Amino acid sequence: MRLILAAGTTRTAAIEGVSAAGADPDLRAHTPSADAEIVAYGEPVRAPVVPVSPTGCPTPAVVTRAVREVLGFDLTVVDGGLAEPTAAPTVTVGARPGDDIREPDPVPTGPGAFAAARQFGRALPDDELLVGETIPGGTTTALAVLTALGEDVAVSSSLPENPVERKRAVVDAALDASDAAPGDFAGDPRGALRYVGDPVLATVAGLTVGALETDTPVTLAGGTQLLAAAALVRHAGVDASLSLSTTSFVADDDGVDLPGAAASFDLDLTVTDPGFDRSDHAALVRYVAGEAKEGVGMGGALALADRAGVPMAEVRERVETLADELGGEP
Amino acid sequence: MRLILAAGTTRTAAIEGVSAAGADPDLRAHTPSADAEIVAYGEPVRAPVVPVSPTGCPTPAVVTRAVREVLGFDLTVVDGGLAEPTAAPTVTVGARPGDDIREPDPVPTGPGAFAAARQFGRALPDDELLVGETIPGGTTTALAVLTALGEDVAVSSSLPENPVERKRAVVDAALDASDAAPGDFAGDPRGALRYVGDPVLATVAGLTVGALETDTPVTLAGGTQLLAAAALVRHAGVDASLSLSTTSFVADDDGVDLPGAAASFDLDLTVTDPGFDRSDHAALVRYVAGEAKEGVGMGGALALADRAGVPMAEVRERVETLADELGGEP
Numbered sequence: 001m002r003l004i005l006a007a008g009t010t011r012t013a014a015i016e017g018v019s020a021a022g023a024d025p026d027l028r029a030h031t032p033s034a035d036a037e038i039v040a041y042g043e044p045v046r047a048p049v050v051p052v053s054p055t056g057c058p059t060p061a062v063v064t065r066a067v068r069e070v071l072g073f074d075l076t077v078v079d080g081g082l083a084e085p086t087a088a089p090t091v092t093v094g095a096r097p098g099d100d101i102r103e104p105d106p107v108p109t110g111p112g113a114f115a116a117a118r119q120f121g122r123a124l125p126d127d128e129l130l131v132g133e134t135i136p137g138g139t140t141t142a143l144a145v146l147t148a149l150g151e152d153v154a155v156s157s158s159l160p161e162n163p164v165e166r167k168r169a170v171v172d173a174a175l176d177a178s179d180a181a182p183g184d185f186a187g188d189p190r191g192a193l194r195y196v197g198d199p200v201l202a203t204v205a206g207l208t209v210g211a212l213e214t215d216t217p218v219t220l221a222g223g224t225q226l227l228a229a230a231a232l233v234r235h236a237g238v239d240a241s242l243s244l245s246t247t248s249f250v251a252d253d254d255g256v257d258l259p260g261a262a263a264s265f266d267l268d269l270t271v272t273d274p275g276f277d278r279s280d281h282a283a284l285v286r287y288v289a290g291e292a293k294e295g296v297g298m299g300g301a302l303a304l305a306d307r308a309g310v311p312m313a314e315v316r317e318r319v320e321t322l323a324d325e326l327g328g329e330p
Numbered sequence: 331m332r333l334i335l336a337a338g339t340t341r342t343a344a345i346e347g348v349s350a351a352g353a354d355p356d357l358r359a360h361t362p363s364a365d366a367e368i369v370a371y372g373e374p375v376r377a378p379v380v381p382v383s384p385t386g387c388p389t390p391a392v393v394t395r396a397v398r399e400v401l402g403f404d405l406t407v408v409d410g411g412l413a414e415p416t417a418a419p420t421v422t423v424g425a426r427p428g429d430d431i432r433e434p435d436p437v438p439t440g441p442g443a444f445a446a447a448r449q450f451g452r453a454l455p456d457d458e459l460l461v462g463e464t465i466p467g468g469t470t471t472a473l474a475v476l477t478a479l480g481e482d483v484a485v486s487s488s489l490p491e492n493p494v495e496r497k498r499a500v501v502d503a504a505l506d507a508s509d510a511a512p513g514d515f516a517g518d519p520r521g522a523l524r525y526v527g528d529p530v531l532a533t534v535a536g537l538t539v540g541a542l543e544t545d546t547p548v549t550l551a552g553g554t555q556l557l558a559a560a561a562l563v564r565h566a567g568v569d570a571s572l573s574l575s576t577t578s579f580v581a582d583d584d585g586v587d588l589p590g591a592a593a594s595f596d597l598d599l600t601v602t603d604p605g606f607d608r609s610d611h612a613a614l615v616r617y618v619a620g621e622a623k624e625g626v627g628m629g630g631a632l633a634l635a636d637r638a639g640v641p642m643a644e645v646r647e648r649v650e651t652l653a654d655e656l657g658g659e660p
Contacts, residue, residue: 040406045453072402076370076419087450089406089419120417123375 001304002074003130003297004207005039007032008081010098010198013137017166020053020158020291021136028136029083035061035134035296036077036088039068043326045087050326053158057286058323060298066318067301070310081199093117095199101144101174107202110193114206121210129211132221132297135200142228144171144196150183151231153261155224156253160290189232205232212240219243221300223250223293230265241268246299248273249287272302275312283323331634332404333460333627334537335369337362338411340428340528343467347496350383350488350621351466358466359413365391365464365626366407366418369398373656375417380656387616388653390628396648397631400640411529423447425529431474431504437532440523444536451540459541462551462627465530472558474501474526480513481561483591485554486583490620519562535562542570549573551630553580553623560595571598576629578603579617602632605642613653
């Protein structure tokens, strides 16, 4: 089993109030570089920070790393438009940081990254792939992509109170900037990615298409951003079976109809509850309060642990230890 | 335990008769990209070829991968100046492909790569590092570096008959091109790397210096190229303890005084014999005949297997299976 983690950035994350994936906009640019390092090495190496939300909720990379320490699965990070250096080894697909989607052509490297990631996905020799993402602001670009494809699917948030109105306003402005209306990019995933998407979604969607074309089973590991990736795969005309593994925090989000969305993209859905409500550790309590929820492959990693028969108590203990070691109060 | 593999190129490898790391000069440019993929995935992914010598001896990457499949150690590939795409995830230190050392300034990125690799080595959280290399033509640039530092150490070869005279002529021309005499770069490792070295040696030496400065034990995994790396580390003024693990094929090379060289750079030497003479598999027979000998961390991987109590018969069996799967007749 290999986790492919697409890590990148969009300047959409700098819009006030759309993302909690980093304590402030400057630090947020380091979040995907640091997340990749935490899953690869267990701690930040070149990145200057442990990503936390403004209230101190640690990045879901900690959970994915905790499971990796128990199960030892392989990791490949793909550079989906990183803006800051990372010590995590990365595969290059030509993605560059995405611009604010309210600009007219925010992801010119998107179609090329989709094509290169597809080739990479076709060539990978693994029996099975888990595909995750880390990109602050990613639920907003996911909402824009879903809207551009004409899919009426609500997205989750790394904030406990989902700033839905704010996201909708950004999406409207993004479509306006590209002279597009909702549904205009139906059947045109590359167009949706380029004009209202982000480089990580381009990478994830391309990789998934390539892997499925060569009959490699793929599990999308994440929440509503991965639903957008699934929508892109379906709009690319690929109807092979595809799975989505996410956390109970996304499933419990009242603003998201996860089973409905999974059904509309024909996804085999797995939801895993890590039982963080049985812990009184400050880091886990924040997840129970609805922060972070998902990301960096967390839901997929938890499902792997569950499938391998690892008790969730062991996962929680490892998460607590790692969170203590990493510290990272904002 | 983590193997750091520095993978890169020098146009010195295109000089007729200096390298067997690839069937011909064009394919040789793909060798380090393919080697990194074989250790990472078990087969070439983006690279168009399984590296073999002109006579069909498979790359030592196969041996390192075989041990990795048994022991499961971590791998980080550093881009030490790759010339062709690789699907192996890589860490960037700013190294670019090296030019033929008979040019006046063949490795302008060498000092920068040394500095960035040193920072990376300082930051790595591992308890212990194994450092290997893959660069066709690397023994010739290693000889040039040793000569420039004033160290009278002979180098090995991936060819059964070491083309010593040819290498010496290249080294003489390299020093001439930089208006330098043997020993002129003593105490100046960055100068030696830039004017007569290669980007992989710069990466390996910088990484080792950084790791040793932060008290991380380092084992140089390889043959005479790693002796040149050790010389660079000592000429950088670092006297911390340092180990070298290599194969019996290098130790048995009559042209190389391995114990003498190890003593002069104060290296703790480990030699591991994989017992390939007990196999009649075509791939292993070529090693016994003196081809390849070492590379891609092979000697270090074998020492790891030995330390972990893995019988060499098991390693051989895995190497034979992998060599059969990969094929790769020239």
